Structure formats: C-alpha cells, structure tokens
Amino acid sequence: MNENKPLIFLTNDDGIEAPGLNYLIETVKDMGRLVVFAPCVSQSGKSSAITVDQPLRVINYPSKYENIEMKGVTGTPVDCVKLGLYLLGQERPALLLSGVNHGSNSSFNLIYSGTMGAVLEGCMAGIPSIGFSLLHHSWKADFSECGAVIRKIVGDVLKKDLPNDVCLNVNIPARCTPKGIKVTEASYGHWTEEYTPMVDPHGRTHYWLSGQFIDDDPDNINTDNYWLNQQFATVVPVRPDQTSQASIPVIKEILGL
C-alpha cells in the first residue's frame, strides 16, 4: 500500500452491503487509501439525523479488498461520519465520498437525503466532501456509466480542493452515457398525494409514504433536473449554513426591529 496516497473516507445511506457503495470502492480504489464506515442497514431518508438516545456499535464486515477495512456502524450516515472521524483520531481524510446512492438526490430531495447528510457532515468537519447518486432506485441498477463522472470529479477535487463550507451533490442520469457534466442549482419541486392509507389484518389504519415528485420549474436551464432530463450529470454546490442572508432586512421589517 502506498502510504503517500490520500486517505479517502467512504460512506453511504443504503448500507454497507449496497452495490452502489461497492461500485464506488471499485471506481476510486487506485486513487487513495480507502476507509469505509457505512450503516449496517439502509438509512434512506435519514437526512442529517444523529443517534442521541442509543449507543453506537462498530461491526467489522468481511472485505474482499486486501487493504480496505469495511466498518459497519449501527446508526445513521451522519453517525458513520462522526464516529468514523473520532476513531481515525489524528489522521484526517483528504476527501469524503458518499454513495453511489440508489436513487436521485436532485432538487429539494437532498434535504431528506442520508447520502447528503453524510456529505454535509464531512464538509462541516472541514473535509472536501462529495455525494454521488444514480437516478435509479433498484438494488440491481447498472452503475457502469457512473465511473467516468466520479473519477473526473474526484481527481479534480483531490488536485484543486473545494472552497470552505461548500460540498458537492452529484447526480448521474440512468440508462445512458452522460453527455457531460453541468454545475447548476437545485430545482424547485414538491410532492403530491404523499400517503397511501391502508388497513392492516387487525383492522387498524396506517399510512405509507408514497406520492409523486413534481418539478415546479421544468424548463429552467439553471437547474439540476433540467440537465438530468437532457442526460447530463449535474453538480450542485451545497452549503451547510442555511441562513438566508438576503432576507435578514425583510424579517427585521416584519418584526419592526
């Protein structure tokens, strides 16, 4: 193992056994020394959730790679990042990668994304951090067209770093060779008919999250969803600070302050 290679921290939200994570390992394993801390079970939709009321455990999973340890964490993606960095101690990763997610994290969906929760956490810890998502939910999704996009972005960020307090949300179209990469903003959208009510065998009503995502601005060429529909991969720069600086004067006026 080349000790001079950069340390790359890998995680995801689909769980340590997900094919997307395995694909990410295969894609970047010659670009650095890899360490994997990923959730033991699927943590989709966990956003930046942290585990406060239970302790966490670390489980050593079998690894098919000689120099890559696979650490399973009994928590959320953010728990994986926090606990992984704590256990690494003084050695700080040069890069944090999360994914490849089985399913889109474009548009407003990134707010619910465990993949991007991990990326935001890495960013707040001062590590250049990137999330990758393929627009295909299936466990058997074909990731093979993601490799070129991932290697280009990882290579450039390792060489040139990222600005402080900015991380990247990369989405890759499915079932095609991406026509290129666009740096863009997140599109606006909303979900409709979000629940399906059902009755269980004991007569009790329960509700399954379901619904459909509607892009509110599908023709806006400044958005990720527009370019994903044109078969481009998209890169949205994301910041952990959610303050709306622009509206501070408006809110002062509303409150008469």
Add this chain to the structure above:
Amino acid sequence: MNENKPLIFLTNDDGIEAPGLNYLIETVKDMGRLVVFAPCVSQSGKSSAITVDQPLRVINYPSKYENIEMKGVTGTPVDCVKLGLYLLGQERPALLLSGVNHGSNSSFNLIYSGTMGAVLEGCMAGIPSIGFSLLHHSWKADFSECGAVIRKIVGDVLKKDLPNDVCLNVNIPARCTPKGIKVTEASYGHWTEEYTPMVDPHGRTHYWLSGQFIDDDPDNINTDNYWLNQQFATVVPVRPDQTSQASIPVIKEILGL
C-alpha cells in the same frame, strides 16, 4: 370556536407529551384554531428525516383543551408535518409552529434539529413556519419567559406573512427575561470529542454521542450565539434550498467546465 380564526399547525420533536409543546399551546391558543400533530416519542436530532420503510399510525391523545385535538404520529417531526397536512386535506394552515424545544437550536445545530426539520417542511409546503427553542435541556425547564417573544413573533407573522422559501429559527435564552429580539445569522461552530466509549456488561465496546460545542467566532456580533450570550432572543431566517449560488463559478473552474 371562532371559525374565522387562522388555523395554526403545531408540532415539535420532543414528543406530544413534552412540557415545551404544552407551553406553546397555552401561549398561542387564543390566536387561532390549533391542530397538533406531534411525535409519540422523542425525536431529538432527527433533522429532516422521513420514514420510508415503515407505515405511520396516528394515535388520539387525551386533550385538556376542548377544541384542540392532540394527534400523536409514530414517526419523525417531518412525518408529522407531511401526514398532518395530508390528513387536513384542502384546509391549509395559516401558520406552522414547532417547539418549544427543550434545548438550543442555534448555530450549526439547526442542521440536526427535528424541531427545525418540521419548520423547513412547513416552509417547503408554502406555509409560514417558525421554530422556537429554549436554551435549556431539562424536561422541567422554565418556559415562562418565552411567552412574550412567541406572541410578538406569531402576531407579526400572522399579520404580515413571511417571504416565500424562508422560515424562522427562534432561540430564547434561559433563566432570564430576554432583553430584546435580534434578527441575525447562524454562528459557526463545531463539536469536540464527540464520543464516550464504554464497555457493556457483556464486554462489548459501544460509543455514546457526547462532546462539547465550540463557537468558532464568539465575538461576531452578526451571529445568534453572540446575542444569546447577551440574553437576547434571536431570529435566524432559514431557507430550505441549500444551493451555494455564490460558489457555482468556483466549482465550474475547479472542474474546468
């Protein structure tokens, strides 16, 4: 019941039986018709997490208020908002309030906050939404000084609305009468020594989240933590869109695009 009063949707992350939620109900119950959808159990640190792998149930809790139904939801704060709005159907709330949280959601902590997860969800649904937090973790915290701040902000927002895509993160100092209200930005900070390793009775190592929050910029008068330390209540305008518009040109340059 006055049918002309605005409908106000209440939720929190400490659970439907939390004293902070009860205090919020008492404080605003004359300002509108209230409906409560809150988690059955504590959901602290759940951020914008949604429940995707389990169905949700709604449980009717006993209410001590004649015209206020208390609906417990077996999910996260965002689940409460999504399912609550679904069940309300055509009737849209004029306002969504979350809290009063037992503990601070100032600075970067809002990214982990279930209280603010619910507020961001309300905002994305087009409802003026406000989160309230008291800087005291105890279940027995004294909320009595929060009332004047809450009533002022709720009154102004009901009268004048909020800008689209902006919600409010209100933090209130503990054990004092707030000296006033400051509209400000979130401070930068980080957590140190985030875990306490322990060994359970069966000899297995596990890790409890712990650590200490460090304000990285304590003298910055443009931040919430600065003013909270001066015993002011703070209002941070927050946006759900996490795109860093300002860094799009920088990222284009890094990727040579």
